[in-house]
Amino acid sequence: MIEINDLHKKFGKNEVLKGINLSINEGGIFSILGPNGSGKTTLIKCMLGMVIPDSGNITIRDEVIKNNYKYRNKIDYLPQIARFPGNLKVKEIIAMIKDLRASKTEKEIELIELFKLEPFLNKRLDNLSGGTKQKVNLVLTFMFDSPLIILDEPTSGLDPISHLRLKNLIFSEKEKGKTILVTSHILSFVEDIADKIVFLLEGEIYFNGTISQLKTKTEQPDLEHAIASILSASYA
Numbered sequence: 001m002i003e004i005n006d007l008h009k010k011f012g013k014n015e016v017l018k019g020i021n022l023s024i025n026e027g028g029i030f031s032i033l034g035p036n037g038s039g040k041t042t043l044i045k046c047m048l049g050m051v052i053p054d055s056g057n058i059t060i061r062d063e064v065i066k067n068n069y070k071y072r073n074k075i076d077y078l079p080q081i082a083r084f085p086g087n088l089k090v091k092e093i094i095a096m097i098k099d100l101r102a103s104k105t106e107k108e109i110e111l112i113e114l115f116k117l118e119p120f121l122n123k124r125l126d127n128l129s130g131g132t133k134q135k136v137n138l139v140l141t142f143m144f145d146s147p148l149i150i151l152d153e154p155t156s157g158l159d160p161i162s163h164l165r166l167k168n169l170i171f172s173e174k175e176k177g178k179t180i181l182v183t184s185h186i187l188s189f190v191e192d193i194a195d196k197i198v199f200l201l202e203g204e205i206y207f208n209g210t211i212s213q214l215k216t217k218t219e220q221p222d223l224e225h226a227i228a229s230i231l232s233a234s235y236a
Contacts, residue, residue: 007056034200086126
């Protein structure tokens with residue numbers, strides 16, 4: 001599904017990615033973790049073509065992404081902070097994104113029902129709470145049927161019921177054979193859903209494997225303590 005070879009990226013003198021090599025198989029839920037400044041957001045943006053690496057290459061579904069934009073049609077992306085015109089109504093932003101993707105999907109209907117957004121369809125985005133905006137963003141992400149889904153902090157602002165609905169939605173997409181990449185600071189959420197994790201530290205891959213393998217490696221009972229153990233050792 002995704003092959004990343006010797007990926008380097010600097011911003012000024014700050015070397016953010018230091019020769020990343022990563023292979024992600026098709027199908028399953030993978031979580032990219034790391035402290036602030038570890039390079040995970042830059043890595044995701046390189047996959048999306050939003051950041052151009054200094055060297056190295058990325059292949060997604062057998063397509064080299066350099067100087068190529070069509071591969072993005074096979075990706076659904078939820079940004080950590082989505083910025084849309086606040087004067088648009090919810091139903092208008094949904095229609096606009098469908099038009100931009102030239103899609104005839106009707107999946108938004110079931111997603112609107114799932115996240116209970118019917119009362120908000122005629123409300124402007126500026127008048128919505130942060131949690132409701134996040135539900136709209138989730139509809140915009142999942143209403144297409146792409147084989148690769150990238151979710152950056154998807155639980156942000158969600159109430160417990162919506163959090164559970166999102167988790168079940170992710171599992172249902174996995175059952176369709178899709179590949180789902182998730183970044184999140186909510187480690188309990190990651191532990192519940194992820195098949196494998198990739199932990200970045202200072203621009204390099206510190207760990208790539210299952211959560212149980214990481215717990216064994218760090219001799220910790222859960223993911224939260226395992227990550228804390230890594231960070232305590234690295235910043236000691």
